[in-house]
Amino acid sequence: MRKLFIIDSSTVCPLKDQELDNWLSGKPYSISPPEVKMPVIDRINLRRLSTGAKIALYCLHECCKSIDKQRVSSIIMASGLGALVDTQTFLTSISRSNNSLISPTPFIQGGHNTISGIVAQWLQNDGYNMTHLQQGLSFEFALIDASISLNTDDEIALVGSVDEDIPILSEIAKKYGWSEKMAGQITFHASAYALTPSASVNNNVRIDDVDVYQNMPVEQAIELFLIRNGCSTSVLSQIIIRNPLKRNLSISGMEIDPVVGLSFSSGALGLHFAHRYHKIFPKSRVLNVNLDVDGVGLILTSSHGF
Amino acid sequence: MRVFITGTGMVSAIGNDVTDTFQSLWQGTSGIRLVENEGLSSHPIMAGIVPLENDELLSELRIPGDGNIPRTALLAIKAAREALKNDHLTGRDLGFFNGTTTGGMDLTEQFFKSYITQSDLSGFLKTRLHDLGKMSFFVANSVCTPIYEDTLSTACSSAANSILLGMKYIRSGRIDRALVGGSDALLALTVSGFKSLMIYDEERCKPFSTNRNGLNLGEGAAYLLLENESSIKKSNNTILAELTGGWNANDHYHATASSPDGRGALKAMKGALKDSNTDPSDLDYINAHGTGTVNNDQSELNALQRLLSGIEIPFSSTKGFTGHTLGAAGALEAVVSVISIQEGFMPANLSDESLLDNGFMHPIGETKKDVLVNTVMSNSFGFGGNCTSLIFKKHA
Numbered sequence: 280m281r282k283l284f285i286i287d288s289s290t291v292c293p294l295k296d297q298e299l300d301n302w303l304s305g306k307p308y309s310i311s312p313p314e315v316k317m318p319v320i321d322r323i324n325l326r327r328l329s330t331g332a333k334i335a336l337y338c339l340h341e342c343c344k345s346i347d348k349q350r351v352s353s354i355i356m357a358s359g360l361g362a363l364v365d366t367q368t369f370l371t372s373i374s375r376s377n378n379s380l381i382s383p384t385p386f387i388q389g390g391h392n393t394i395s396g397i398v399a400q401w402l403q404n405d406g407y408n409m410t411h412l413q414q415g416l417s418f419e420f421a422l423i424d425a426s427i428s429l430n431t432d433d434e435i436a437l438v439g440s441v442d443e444d445i446p447i448l449s450e451i452a453k454k455y456g457w458s459e460k461m462a463g464q465i466t467f468h469a470s471a472y473a474l475t476p477s478a479s480v481n482n483n484v485r486i487d488d489v490d491v492y493q494n495m496p497v498e499q500a501i502e503l504f505l506i507r508n509g510c511s512t513s514v515l516s517q518i519i520i521r522n523p524l525k526r527n528l529s530i531s532g533m534e535i536d537p538v539v540g541l542s543f544s545s546g547a548l549g550l551h552f553a554h555r556y557h558k559i560f561p562k563s564r565v566l567n568v569n570l571d572v573d574g575v576g577l578i579l580t581s582s583h584g585f
Numbered sequence: 586m587r588v589f590i591t592g593t594g595m596v597s598a599i600g601n602d603v604t605d606t607f608q609s610l611w612q613g614t615s616g617i618r619l620v621e622n623e624g625l626s627s628h629p630i631m632a633g634i635v636p637l638e639n640d641e642l643l644s645e646l647r648i649p650g651d652g653n654i655p656r657t658a659l660l661a662i663k664a665a666r667e668a669l670k671n672d673h674l675t676g677r678d679l680g681f682f683n684g685t686t687t688g689g690m691d692l693t694e695q696f697f698k699s700y701i702t703q704s705d706l707s708g709f710l711k712t713r714l715h716d717l718g719k720m721s722f723f724v725a726n727s728v729c730t731p732i733y734e735d736t737l738s739t740a741c742s743s744a745a746n747s748i749l750l751g752m753k754y755i756r757s758g759r760i761d762r763a764l765v766g767g768s769d770a771l772l773a774l775t776v777s778g779f780k781s782l783m784i785y786d787e788e789r790c791k792p793f794s795t796n797r798n799g800l801n802l803g804e805g806a807a808y809l810l811l812e813n814e815s816s817i818k819k820s821n822n823t824i825l826a827e828l829t830g831g832w833n834a835n836d837h838y839h840a841t842a843s844s845p846d847g848r849g850a851l852k853a854m855k856g857a858l859k860d861s862n863t864d865p866s867d868l869d870y871i872n873a874h875g876t877g878t879v880n881n882d883q884s885e886l887n888a889l890q891r892l893l894s895g896i897e898i899p900f901s902s903t904k905g906f907t908g909h910t911l912g913a914a915g916a917l918e919a920v921v922s923v924i925s926i927q928e929g930f931m932p933a934n935l936s937d938e939s940l941l942d943n944g945f946m947h948p949i950g951e952t953k954k955d956v957l958v959n960t961v962m963s964n965s966f967g968f969g970g971n972c973t974s975l976i977f978k979k980h981a
Contacts, residue, residue, distance in 0.1 A: 354835075359716065359718065360716050361716075361717070361738070366774075367697075369774065369777075369778065370693075370694065370697050370701070370774065371701055372777075373773055373774065373777045374697065374698055374701045374702060375701070376777075380781070381777065381781050382781065383778065383781035383782045386774075386777070386778035386781055386782070387782075387840050387841055387968065388840075389778075390686070390738075390740050390968050390969060391686065391717070391738035391739070391740075392738060392739040392740055392967070392968070392969040392971060393840070393968075393969060395739075395969060395971075396835070396840060396968065396969025396970050396971065397840070397969075399835040399836075399837045399969070399970055400837045400838070400839070400840075400970065402837075403837050404835060404837055405834050405835050405836070405837055405848065405849060405852050406834065406835065407833050407834070407835075408739070408833060408834075408835040408969070408970070408971055409737065409739060409746060409750075409833065410737065410738055410739055411735060411736065411737060412716070412717040412718050412736045412737070412738050413717075413718035413721070413722075413734065413735050413736050414716060414718040414719060414722075416718075417718065420733075420735045423759075424750065424753075427753050427754070427756075427757040427759075428753070447700065450706060451706070451709050451712060454706055454709040455709070491733060491735075493722070493731070493732075493733065493734055494726075494730070494731065494732070572719075573719075573722050573734075
């Protein structure tokens with residue numbers, strides 16, 4: 280795989296960066312509900328946008344602060360469930376319309392590629408524009424897409440992930456047998472990354488490899504993935520694990536679910552966590568294990584020069 | 586690395602398989618008709634419906650379970666199985682890349698109506714395959730033994746992008762073969778959505794006509810089996826055509842409208858031709874996106890005019906046959922492009938007599954039969970400014 284370097288990353292989640300650094304360092308930390316931070320866009324659009332769109336755009340804006348926007352050649356988004364708020368609003372409108380005129384706004388904003396389209400318009404970017412929806416593995420697929428879409432060392436891919444929460448989600452989860460406690464952990468998350476194939480003094484964290492294994496036992500997938508990267512669990516500095524269904528694993532590491540809550544985009548937070556980890560521990564190698572219902576996503580990162 | 590097409594499958598309003606589809610295209614028979622279905626719309630609408638009920642599909646496809654299988658999945662399984670029916674490797678070791686905009690929404694609509702009107706959650710099992718990824722996973726594992734299953738949703742270019750992504754995965758060396766395409770069923774959500782945008786034609790749609798007044802929705806699914814040379818050596822499958830290039834670009838103009846000069850479309854077409862090492866003058870036929878909306882068709886025509894600068898290439902939109910099948914459209918039209926190459930014909934642009942005329946650009950009035958079609962470009966453009974073009978060639 281073409282290696283990618285992280286220029287910048289940003290998240291909206293219950294662990295603010297200072298608290299995240301404490302958690303990664305084994306120090307006391309605190310969590311707080313994720314904030315709906317506002318992206319810098321025109322007020323009319325801001326008023327119309329759902330929580331998910333706002334936090335995704337916020338993260339993407341943060342990542343764009345440190346890059347030359349003209350170098351962005353790919354905008355790639357990931358989501359498990361897409362624009363739930365707008366979709367619910369539009370379905371409600373249909374159910375209650377009685378043949379009257381209904382507003383098209385939630386229909387337009389309910390499209391799964393709304394955010395990647397808004398970013399292209401905001402950046403006046405005519406490059407590659409894609410949106411992946413493969414449950415909790417969407418982000419890994421977006422990263423693979425970025426690795427095969429960047430053609431030259433100058434190019435930058437903006438890769439983001441977002442999922443939002445609506446009350447009916449936890450109600451349905453309970454119907455499917457989730458406990459009250461688990462259903463109560465469903466929340467919203469967003470993260471974004473500016474990635475490039477070339478290293479520089481400002482981007483010293485490298486994504487060595489990423490892959491998705493959907494029809495294979497988890498342990499076998501991890502072993503295959505590490506072997507092809509010439510390493511084993513014993514040489515890893517840390518393993519960051521998303522394991523929402525609490526499957527038994529033969530490996531151990533830092534489990535993110537208890538601190539960030541549950542969403543299909545929580546796995547994407549792991550790359551930001553790895554990015555921060557490498558800053559705290561400059562000579563390190565981290566494996567992200569993202570266990571989803573129908574497979575596992577694996578991301579291997581290193582401090583440049585490891 | 587070269588990428589070949591060795592299997593096709595398609596179901597839509599003009600046929601339950603590729604053979605039926607070819608017959609309808611050859612004869613110029615549209616599948617769009619007046620549909621009276623309270624579940625879709627309180628008023629009759631012109632739409633391209635697949636003439637198979639869900640229970641017929643369930644019975645034909647022999648899918649076990651509780652019957653809570655979305656129509657989008659049923660259509661997908663039917664078309665995907667056809668695409669794999671002659672695969673000597675029986676669908677092994679594939680990447681499955683699926684384009685869809687609706688996933689399991691048809692069943693979610695039923696569930697949601699009870700929930701919103703009566704706070705009734707008892708039908709929750711209808712949401713089991715609601716999300717696009719879960720539905721694609723179900724489809725993939727119903728038809729093949731996949732290595733990867735990924736879903737793309739970029740509005741009306743979703744399936745074209747799944748074809749593009751499959752090609753990129755093969756070229757990158759990650760996989761040797763992929764099943765690519767898309768599926769979307771007709772829904773109350775999409776009918777109401779396009780009506781709320783005031784771009785749903787109450788009459789039969791008229792792509793590239795001066796009288797065009799919007800689109801008619803349709804439903805369907807189509808898939809293509811892509812293989813590189815290494816895979817074909819193992820499978821010994823027959824090559825139907827070659828996918829020589831593709832490109833995705835963004836129009837960055839408006840959430841739902843295309844730019845007047847079609848800048849995103851132009852970039853996608855130019856990129857696809859360059860990727861395919863093909864000169865615009867080498868094109869024999871263009872399968873246009875051509876939805877029938879005032880904005881889209883003029884924008885696409887302007888982009889074509891800028892691309893071809895005086896070169897006359899026959900083009901048509903086949904949405905007058907199938908209706909606009911949204912996330913599946915790019916795959917349906919890719920299969921039509923392959924049939925066009927195989928059978929040596931160019932489908933008509935079903936519309937009315939008042940076709941748009943930009944000087945040298947004229948949509949195909951009647952089906953062109955017994956012609957040599959070596960190279961086809963297929964366009965798919967979607968909301969969010971998403972533009973994708975693909976190039977198909979006869980296998981030499």
